Amino acid sequence: MRNLLVLGGGTAGTMVANKLYKKLDRKEWTITIIDKDDEHIYQPGLLLMPFGVYSPEELIKSRRHFIPKGVEFIQSAIEKIVPELNQVFLVGGRAIDYDQLVIATGTTPRADQTPGMSDPKVWKKSVFDFFTFEGSLALRDALANWEGGRLVVHITEMPIKCPVAPLEFAFLADAYFTERKMREKVTISYVTPLEGAFTKPTCSRALGGMLSDRNIILEPDFMLEHIDPEQKIMVSMDEREIPFDLLVTVPLNMGDDLIARSDMGDELNYVPVDKTTFLSKKYSNIFALGDASDIPASKAGSVAHFAVDIFAENFMQHISGQPMTGKFDGHANCFIESGAGKGLLIDFNYETEPLPGMFPIPVVGPFPLLKESRLNHLGKLAFRWIYWNLLLKGRWIPISDQMSMAGKHRAFEEKQNGEKKEVDHYAHH
Amino acid sequence: MPTIEIAGKDIDVNEEGFLTKYDQWDEAIAKVLAEQIGVEMTDEHWKIVNFLRSDFKSAGETATSRRVQVVGGFPIKEQFVLFPKKPAKKMAYIAGLPKPKGCV
Known part of the structure; x- marks a missing residue:
């Protein structure tokens, strides 16, 4: 048996456990996830709670609730990662072996x-x-x-x-x-x-x-x-x-102090990784996902979500000794509350800054980009339901992991290409 | 991308005037770039610029002000004295490197 060990049961770690539990052969692989507590916080809600939009109870659920039954959840603080031994030591001394390690320990103010x-x-x-x-x-x-x-x-x-x-x-x-x-x-x-x-x-x-x-x-x-x-x-x-x-x-x-204790981080305790695959620059069986890595993208749930989609496919290639073919483009997508029941939507990646236009979402879209509207505010509120019910559990939601130029206004030629690209995307799903 | 002539050489720059090719940089060019933004280079300036150059080579990214402090040992406060108002951007500009990711 081989063990995939996931450190952190937040947005990225939980999605990894769900996606890979479906993909990995259960006769060959176990999945273990470690977190210091059992409280999963809906972080986008923390912005709105001060204004009375959400009550505290609406923003916290048990981490276990979102982790598949066949995945072992260990509730413990972590002392140290020792990559040379392929082991993680819990506070108190217990060692957990891993074959592949995913660090998703997030960032902290x-x-x-x-x-x-x-x-x-x-x-x-x-x-x-x-x-x-x-x-x-x-x-x-x-x-x-x-x-x-x-x-x-x-x-x-x-x-x-x-x-x-x-x-x-x-x-x-x-x-x-x-x-x-x-x-x-x-x-x-x-x-x-x-x-x-x-x-x-x-x-x-x-x-x-x-x-x-x-x-x-x-x-x-x-x-x-x-x-x-x-x-x-x-x-x-x-x-x-x-x-x-x-x-x-x-x-x-800063990233978790665990990263500094394990001597695996940069000056802000973020783990240096390849920005397209999230594989550690130093260790070939360690990945860092979500806010824990040093990729030059927003430390945001949408980035973690698109990143995990690509990672899950790549991971299957990686463990069978093939090169990873999926390349993350830095895609981020955020609703911005502008007050009085309105909001904006922005969509961008490493190379393309947020542009005005319309964002196509099948069934419910299109949403106006970089422009205030009531619809974008409702989108932000609806997202809490999507997060708890679809996203964490790794269910499909109708937004591509790669950014598309469809609907964005820049040069006319690019828009034409973008539209063609978008058709391919959804056909693919 | 535009090309400009600095200190008798053709240099590739981006739309903000930052050098785009690591190897086109030399100290003569750095002096001209520094003059353009009102910085007179002293030994202290050179130490920081040389740190940025060597750190970029090993890390693959331009050091942020914090990295220049933590890894290079030059306090952020000193960076503000040497490269007033926008040290991260000015240091990168003179060192012929892209803007650091913190201000991208």
Whole structure:
């Protein structure tokens, strides 16, 4: 018997277990999955919970519920990976052997990495993160009781989980305070280390316009050095200062400390992999999927989803000694909440930035791209159902893992090619 | 992709003026690139630029400001003093490398 060991039962790890449980010969392979707890969090919901869209119970389910019965689930913290022995050591000393290892231990916001940020005088009192369950919940209560002042929405450093989420937070805050008839008591600033509102130019212009339309002040090129918890001031590396009353930050994101303990990561504890196959650059039986790898894509569920689709096919070739023929193109696809019941949709990959147009989804589509609409907001809400019921369990959903140019507006010739390509895609499914 | 002449050589650059071929770079070119963005090269500047060049060769990607701090040992704060306002972008530009992925 050979063992496929999956570290992490989040979005990527759970999808891997489901996909490969169906594909692997059960007489030859066992699958084991390890996570430190049994709480699977619907992470896109953490953005909306502070505004009262979801209750806490709607966002957490048991990890076991989404893992096939024939897959062994071990609930334990992990001490170390020892690639030379093909073993993973649990806290307490038990060793688990593997033939193939998938690292899907994700990324975590680390407020402790910026001086002053996690100071008890301000942390979860006037400084909040929203990409942890506890942070999101604390922020919900803080917003509900806030009487106004200077709200600063902030990104510490790239890469982060879902680069559009902090923008959405700013849009939603504008709508939230407008609805509560206190918008005039609140100034909203958007502070980013990037040159503009987003990582890619066309999108950055469109989203930057949406910020100014909402009277949200954009502060680009701001690299945070420390927070002064006494005076509630953010100070940048080049000594610019931004005062705040309520700071909603995305702290520095880092891969799990397990990766550092195992000496397998880069400077942010991400595992270096080939960006098209996710195979470790160092070990031929170790892959890193989802947020745990160093691929230059968003740390987002949609990336993990498209990546796992390609990985599952590749893995079957890999274990039979063949070259992996599937190549991930960096495809990401996100609904962006813009407030007041509207949203945008963007679709892009390593090479192609998000473009305006229409996104074809069979049966329910097309959805407008890079443009506000009610339909995109409904798409975002519907996605929670899709996530729990189809996506994690590895069931087919009608979006291709490779990005298509269909419906996107760029040059006329490319659109023609794109349309032809799209027909091939769906015919293939 | 456009070609421009720097220090008597034809150089391939992208639409933002970043060099696209690693091997076309030399120190004379770096000096001209630095001048264009108002940076006067000192020993400290060269140390960082040389780190970026060698790190790119082994890692295959342009180092981010954090990597220059953690792996290269040059604090981010110092990078802001030497390459004001946008150090990651300016360091990569002078070193003849693509923009680092953090600001792509």
